[in-house]
Amino acid sequence: xxxxxxxxxxxxxxGKGKEANIGQxxxxxxxxxxxILYGSDRVKRNGLFSRVATSLEEQGIxxxxxxxxxxxxxxxxxxxxxxxxxxxxxxGIVAVGGGSVLDSAKAVAAGTKYDGDVWDFFVGKAxxxxxxxxxxxxxxxxxxxxxxxxxxVTNDETQQKYSIGSPLLFPKVSVINPELMATVTPEYLxxxxxxIYSHCLDLYFTASFLPEFTAELIENILKTVMRTTGxxxxxxxxxxxxxxxxxxxxxxxxxxxxxxxxxNTYDTHMIEHAMGALYNVPHGAGLAVVLPAWMTxxxxxxxxxxxxxxxxxxxxxxxxVGIAKLTEWFVSIGAPVTFAQAGLSNDAVDPIVENAFGxxxxxxxxxxxxxxxxxxxxxxxxx
Amino acid sequence: xxxxxxxxxxxxxxGKGKEANIGQxxxxxxxxxxxILYGSDRVKRNGLFSRVATSLEEQGIxxxxxxxxxxxxxxxxxxxxxxxxxxxxxxGIVAVGGGSVLDSAKAVAAGTKYDGDVWDFFVGKAxxxxxxxxxxxxxxxxxxxxxxxxxxVTNDETQQKYSIGSPLLFPKVSVINPELMATVTPEYLxxxxxxIYSHCLDLYFTASFLPEFTAELIENILKTVMRTTGxxxxxxxxxxxxxxxxxxxxxxxxxxxxxxxxxNTYDTHMIEHAMGALYNVPHGAGLAVVLPAWMTxxxxxxxxxxxxxxxxxxxxxxxxVGIAKLTEWFVSIGAPVTFAQAGLSNDAVDPIVENAFGxxxxxxxxxxxxxxxxxxxxxxxxx
Numbered sequence: 213x214x215x216x217x218x219x220x221x222x223x224x225x226x227g228k229g230k231e232a233n234i235g236q237x238x239x240x241x242x243x244x245x246x247x248i249l250y251g252s253d254r255v256k257r258n259g260l261f262s263r264v265a266t267s268l269e270e271q272g273i274x275x276x277x278x279x280x281x282x283x284x285x286x287x288x289x290x291x292x293x294x295x296x297x298x299x300x301x302x303x304g305i306v307a308v309g310g311g312s313v314l315d316s317a318k319a320v321a322a323g324t325k326y327d328g329d330v331w332d333f334f335v336g337k338a339x340x341x342x343x344x345x346x347x348x349x350x351x352x353x354x355x356x357x358x359x360x361x362x363x364x365v366t367n368d369e370t371q372q373k374y375s376i377g378s379p380l381l382f383p384k385v386s387v388i389n390p391e392l393m394a395t396v397t398p399e400y401l402x403x404x405x406x407x408i409y410s411h412c413l414d415l416y417f418t419a420s421f422l423p424e425f426t427a428e429l430i431e432n433i434l435k436t437v438m439r440t441t442g443x444x445x446x447x448x449x450x451x452x453x454x455x456x457x458x459x460x461x462x463x464x465x466x467x468x469x470x471x472x473x474x475x476n477t478y479d480t481h482m483i484e485h486a487m488g489a490l491y492n493v494p495h496g497a498g499l500a501v502v503l504p505a506w507m508t509x510x511x512x513x514x515x516x517x518x519x520x521x522x523x524x525x526x527x528x529x530x531x532x533v534g535i536a537k538l539t540e541w542f543v544s545i546g547a548p549v550t551f552a553q554a555g556l557s558n559d560a561v562d563p564i565v566e567n568a569f570g571x572x573x574x575x576x577x578x579x580x581x582x583x584x585x586x587x588x589x590x591x592x593x594x595x
Numbered sequence: 596x597x598x599x600x601x602x603x604x605x606x607x608x609x610g611k612g613k614e615a616n617i618g619q620x621x622x623x624x625x626x627x628x629x630x631i632l633y634g635s636d637r638v639k640r641n642g643l644f645s646r647v648a649t650s651l652e653e654q655g656i657x658x659x660x661x662x663x664x665x666x667x668x669x670x671x672x673x674x675x676x677x678x679x680x681x682x683x684x685x686x687g688i689v690a691v692g693g694g695s696v697l698d699s700a701k702a703v704a705a706g707t708k709y710d711g712d713v714w715d716f717f718v719g720k721a722x723x724x725x726x727x728x729x730x731x732x733x734x735x736x737x738x739x740x741x742x743x744x745x746x747x748v749t750n751d752e753t754q755q756k757y758s759i760g761s762p763l764l765f766p767k768v769s770v771i772n773p774e775l776m777a778t779v780t781p782e783y784l785x786x787x788x789x790x791i792y793s794h795c796l797d798l799y800f801t802a803s804f805l806p807e808f809t810a811e812l813i814e815n816i817l818k819t820v821m822r823t824t825g826x827x828x829x830x831x832x833x834x835x836x837x838x839x840x841x842x843x844x845x846x847x848x849x850x851x852x853x854x855x856x857x858x859n860t861y862d863t864h865m866i867e868h869a870m871g872a873l874y875n876v877p878h879g880a881g882l883a884v885v886l887p888a889w890m891t892x893x894x895x896x897x898x899x900x901x902x903x904x905x906x907x908x909x910x911x912x913x914x915x916v917g918i919a920k921l922t923e924w925f926v927s928i929g930a931p932v933t934f935a936q937a938g939l940s941n942d943a944v945d946p947i948v949e950n951a952f953g954x955x956x957x958x959x960x961x962x963x964x965x966x967x968x969x970x971x972x973x974x975x976x977x978x
Contacts, residue, residue, distance in 0.1 A: 213773065213838025215610025220603070226855070227598025390596065424822070425839050425846075428815040436808045455596025456808050459854055463808075468851070471842055472609070 213423055213472035219379065220467050222359045226388045226459070231349045234264055234306065235271035237385040241345050243304035247297050248277040249317045251309040255351065260392060264308055264349060276300050284488045284495065285312040287319070287331055287367045294323040294330060297344070307348040307383075311355025314348045315363035318381040321346045331367060333376045336574070340378035348386040353393055353458035354404035354496065356411060356465025358386035366489050371567065373489035374574065388462065390454035398445055402545040403496025404461065405441045409434060409538075410480050410499040411464040417510060417517060420475035427520070430469050434525045436460040441545055477577060480506050483586060486567035493554055500547035501554050504539040505592035509585075511535065550595045561590050596855035597804055602762065603850050605742045609771045609842070614732045617647055617689065618654035620768040624728050626687035630680050631660040632700045634692040638734065643775065647691055647732060659683050667871045667878065668695040670702070670714055670750045677706040677713060680727070690731040690766075694738025697731045698746035701764040704729045714750060716759045719957070723761035731769040736776055736841035737787035737879065739794060739848025741769035749872050754950065756872035757957065771845065773837035781828055785928040786879025787844065788824045792817060792921075793863050793882040794847040799904065800890065800897060803858035810903070813852050817908045819843040824928055860960060863889050866969060869950035876937055883930035884937050887922040888975035892968075894918065933978045944973045 225237065238246060248264060255261045256279075268275050278293050297305065297320055305324075307317035323330030325342035332338035350358050357363065361381040366373040396404070412430045416422065437460050443453035463469070470476070480502045487498035511518045511531040522534025539549055548554040551561075565586045572581040608620065621629060631647060638644045639662075651658050661676050680688065680703055688707075690700035706713030708725035715721035733741050740746065744764040749756040779787070795813045799805065820843050826836035846852070853859070863885045870881035894901045894914040905917025922932055931937040934944075948969045955964040 213609070213835050213842065215613070217606065217608055219606040223600065223602040225600055226596070230598070423835070423839055423842075425815060425819045425843060428818070429812065432808060432811040432815060435811070439807070452596050452806070455855060456806055459596065459806075460808060472838060 214421055214474040216471055216473070218467055218471060220359060220382065222382045223385045224359060224388060224462065225385055226455075228389060228391055230387045230389050231260065231263055231392065232267050234347065234349055234387060235267035235269070235273055237387075238268070238273055238304060238306070238347055239271040241304070241384055243273065243345055245274045245300070245302045246304040246306050246347070247293060247302050247320065248275050248306050248308055249281060249293055249313055249320065250277070250279045250307075251281045251313050253279065255308050258395070260349070260351070261308060264306065276302060281309065281313045281316050283312050284366050284373065284492050285316045287334075287365050290316050290319045290323065290330055290365055293320040297324040302344065304345045304347060307346070308351070310350065310352030311357045314346075314350070314357040314383070315355070315365060317346055317348070318357075318361075318363035319365050319376050321381060322376060322378065334365065334367070334372070334374035340376070340380050343378065343380040346381060346383045348383050349392070350386060350388050350458075351392045352396055352400065352404060353388070353461040354407040356462055358383060358388060359462050359466040364485070371489045372570065373485035388458050390451055390458050393454055393458060394448055399546055400494075400496070401441060401444055402547045403494050403500070405437050405545060406496040406500040406503065406542060406547050408437050408461050408464045410484075410503055412469065413503065413507070414478045414480050415469055415473065415476040416521065417507065417514060418475065418477045418479060419473045421473065422517070423472040426469060426471050426473055431524045433460045433464050433469070438525070438541065445545060477580075478575070479581070482571045482575060482577060482581065483564070483568045483589065485571050486564045487554075487556070490563055490567055491556060491560060493556065497548050497554050500542045500549055501551065501593045502589070504535055504542070504549055505589050507535050507538075508592055509589045550593055552595070558594050561587060561594060564590060596806055597857040599854055599856070601850055601854060603742060603765065605765045606768045607742060607771060607845065608768055609838075611772060611774055613770045613772050614643065614646055614775065615650050617730065617732055617770060618650035618652070618656055621651070621656055621687060621689070621730055622654040624687070624767055626656065626728055628657045628683070628685045629687040629689050629730070630676060630685045630703065631658050631689050631691055632664060632676055632696055632703065633660070633662045633690075634664045634696050636662065638691055641778070643732070643734070644691060647689065659685060664692065664696045664699050666695050667749050667756065667875050668699045670717075670748050673699050673702045673706065673713055673748055676703040680707040685727065687728045687730060690729070691734070693733065693735030694740045697729075697733070697740040697766070698738070698748060700729055700731070701740075701744075701746035702748050702759050704764060705759060705761065717748065717750070717755070717757035723759070723763050726761065726763040729764060729766045731766050732775070733769060733771050734775045735779055735783065735787060736771070736844040737790040739845055741766060741771060742845050742849040747868070754872045755953065756868035771841050773834055773841050776837055776841060777831055782929055783877070783879070784824060784827055785930045786877050786883070788820050788928060789879040789883040789886065789925060789930050791820050791844050791847045793867075793886055795852065796886065796890070797861050797863050798852055798856065798859040800893060800900060801858065801860045801862055802856045804856065805900070806855040809852060809854050809856055814907045816843045816847050816852070821908070821924065828928065860963075861958070862964070865954045865958060865960060865964065866947070866951045866972065868954055869947045870937075870939070873946055873950055874939060874943060876939065880931050880937050883925045883932055884934060884976045885972070887918055887925070887932055888972050890918050890921075891975055892972045933976055935978070941977050944970060944977060947973060
């Protein structure tokens with residue numbers, strides 16, 4: 213076991229109808245005015261927005277609202293929201309949506325308490341020293357943002373998909389009601405499953421030390437995601453499967469999988485962020501392309517761990533068979549595993565390499581990932 | 596998945612030498628004076644106390660000290676500590692020891708901010724509304740107290756072993772340094788293993804709904820404890836095994852095993868607390884006596900879960916074989932599984948039944964556990 217700090221103060225309110233209590237949860241923190249941030253108008257049409265608004269009104273919490281956050285959320289929209297938040301002197305922010313909305317909300321929370329440009333936090337020019345409290349009502353399970361202090365946002369001018377992080381950005385309370393997630397399309401369910409896989413496998417295959425307990429926890433998350441994805445594609449109204457899927461997503465990135473681990477890095481995310489930044493590929497789709505290629509590129513360095521992965525999570529023998537089986541599963545649930553399937557031309561390889569290498573430099577991974585290596589990995593996904 | 600709230604704000608500082616930073620951790624909370632609570636003089640002789648004291652002094656934190664907390668800790672000692680804490684107007688408390696010391700510290704934290712008698716919190720006469728901040732440096736892994744808001748203390752006058760609980764009693768920071776645990780006797784290592792098993796199995800075998808993910812998490816904890824106990828009995832200096840054992844203990848009672856679960860109760864603890872209160876049986880020893888008997892008494896009501904337990908955690912088939920195998924393992928690590936082995940005469944059954952029924956009433960379990968049923972279970976352990 214390597215030394216670690218575990219700290220996660222987010223309160224999760226998990227269950228049916230809990231969004232109707234969001235006003236009460238917010239009031240407990242002495243917050244009297246909030247910005248409701250959301251994505252498409254779907255949350256207005258299906259009544260969720262009005263349930264949240266009613267709950268706030270019942271507690272005497274005033275609110276402003278701003279929609280239009282897109283997948284691969286943009287820093288321009290974050291800046292719009294900061295302007296609203298500052299002008300009205302709002303005391304908190306509620307994200308109603310998926311990971312993109314919540315990630316944006318975290319940036320807004322920090323930006324509201326900062327005089328400079330919020331992008332400074334993403335490029336390491338400033339450290340978050342204050343933030344208004346963040347709350348969330350989740351409509352999609354994938355990113356784990358509901359119980360962690362990170363947010364990923366794309367700068368549409370510089371084509372950089374970068375991240376912000378601070379203990380101040382843990383959501384105070386996140387509502388996870390699996391019923392709100394039942395209308396996700398099969399396509400986005402598949403992308404979500406791959407995103408969770410990637411959070412787990414980036415760690416599982418990069419850790420230089422991985423305690424047995426933590427390895428089993430990760431395998432448990434993977435098996436849960438594979439099992440429940442199948443159940444949900446068969447029956448989108450399976451509440452228990454939806455709930456287990458959502459909780460697995462949360463557990464995959466709330467700190468538990470880091471316990472006692474040494475040396476883990478976010479390799480597939482480093483590469484995928486380039487695809488999202490340049491071509492607006494859905495995050496999970498980009499990861500589905502990168503993950504099997506990346507695994508193929510490293511398998512010979514970690515024969516035991518790949519052997520274990522194949523056996524424990526897929527019931528097969530051997531690294532190659534394991535990777536093939538995982539790839540087959542991605543295909544079977546509708547996730548793209550090649551550039552073409554993800555709608556990318558082969559000419560995209562070089563720009564992605566350039567952009568990803570920028571991420572590698574920012575994350576201190578440029579020694580490990582020179583451009584040649586990134587190119588080799590991507591070429592495995594060009595078929 | 597059933598509705599649940601997950602909230603656990605305790606920060607864990609896990610690793611070698613982290614006790615030397617305890618003053619810094621405490622200072623972060625603006626605490627300038629503390630009570631150091633401990634058990635035997637061992638922590639003075641082995642230098643741990645002085646490392647903690649030095650760390651406090653370096654941060655300008657003044658302290659008073661009180662030792663003498665025993666296993667099955669007594670409310671009389673808690674009252675002594677509250678007197679010291681109130682007289683000196685101390686702002687926080689640091690437990691240096693195992694679960695008994697930390698459980699006592701939690702009661703002291705609440706009692707310091709309360710005008711009445713601290714026992715009121717244990718019998719439901721008062722609710723904790725304020726507490727001084729609690730910190731811990733753990734020397735034993737077993738109870739999970741380092742990352743939960745509960746404490747169990749025995750009233751030596753009334754012979755009641757009861758509990759206190761409040762979100763205000765989560766430790767702010769707990770230091771888990773596996774090296775500090777390396778000198779535990781084989782006997783207490785076995786008791787600790789059984790305590791962790793009991794925290795898991797009380798839930799596993801009483802939950803009316805147990806999500807697959809949560810069931811696997813519990814099985815992972817059990818397998819980790821069994822594996823690392825064996826490794827530690829062979830080699831007490833195995834740091835990684837010690838670390839995994841400690842983290843499994845924490846994970847067994849920090850809220851993660853409750854996720855999505857319905858209807859769980861603390862059946863073996865309800866019975867064992869009577870043994871501790873009346874005969875000062877070490878907690879883990881009492882549990883080792885009760886657990887196999889209790890499992891035998893309920894196995895026919897839960898054939899599938901017992902089948903699963905046997906297969907997944909012990910690699911055997913059938914409930915009876917599973918219980919026999921677990922019992923054998925308890926014996927093999929030196930835990931008592933009969934009244935005689937625990938130093939109890941058969942005449943102890945009736946008083947234990949009476950006392951345990953008092954616990955059942957306090958916990959609202961008297962319908963499920965009439966005296967006859969408690970007696971039947973205990974008689975399975977009288978051989």
